[in-house]
Amino acid sequence: MSRILIADDEAGVCSVVRLLLTREGHEVVCCGDGEAALNLLASREFDLALIDLSLPKVHGWKVIETVRKTKPELPIVVMSGMLLEPEEGLDDVEGSQMTLEGLHRLAKPFKPKDLTSLVTSVTGGQAGHAESPARRIAGGRPV
Numbered sequence: 001m002s003r004i005l006i007a008d009d010e011a012g013v014c015s016v017v018r019l020l021l022t023r024e025g026h027e028v029v030c031c032g033d034g035e036a037a038l039n040l041l042a043s044r045e046f047d048l049a050l051i052d053l054s055l056p057k058v059h060g061w062k063v064i065e066t067v068r069k070t071k072p073e074l075p076i077v078v079m080s081g082m083l084l085e086p087e088e089g090l091d092d093v094e095g096s097q098m099t100l101e102g103l104h105r106l107a108k109p110f111k112p113k114d115l116t117s118l119v120t121s122v123t124g125g126q127a128g129h130a131e132s133p134a135r136r137i138a139g140g141r142p143v
Contacts, residue, residue: 002047002123003027007037007063008079009056013108017050020112021119034058041067046074048122050106053080064103075122081108 004026008014014030021028029044031037034055041049041063049067053060064076106118 001025001027002119003029003045004119004123005037005040005044005046005049005051006030007032007034007049007055007060008052009033009054010052013052013079016112017115020115024116024119026119026123032056034060034063037063038066041071041074048075048077048119050077050079053078053082075104077104077106077118077122079106079108079110 004021006014006017006021006028008017008030009032011032014032018028018030029040029046031040032055035057037049037051037055038058040046051060051063055063058066060078060080064078067074067076104118104122106115
């Protein structure tokens with residue numbers, strides 16, 4: 001079982017993601033703003049963080065930047081309805097999921113299977129599920 005933080009200001013997104021991941025056997029903690037996310041990440045251990053970019057109080061990119069300094073090994077999934085451009089730190093690849101040095105992307109709206117497959121892939125199947133075909137890249141090339 002993995003402990004997962006979800007930081008999203010949309011209560012409906014938090015509820016659905018919590019339900020899906022709890023059904024998969026994960027322990028899920030939700031918060032609705034960047035300040036709460038930073039406090040939780042500083043005070044508790046997580047195996048994965050799903051962070052929306054458009055968070056109130058502290059923007060999602062600032063949360064990610066701060067967490068990278070204190071917990072560089074923590075896998076982070078960036079959830080966003082905005083198209084992430086290459087100058088924002090990510091190269092585009094096929095599909096809605098990608099990873100670069102522990103930073104993954106899940107484009108909203110996403111299908112439940114996309115979420116659970118990505119989480120299973122990132123957590124190494126800690127909830128007892130098979131590996132997913134989540135796309136991994138290094139230096140801009142598929143591996």
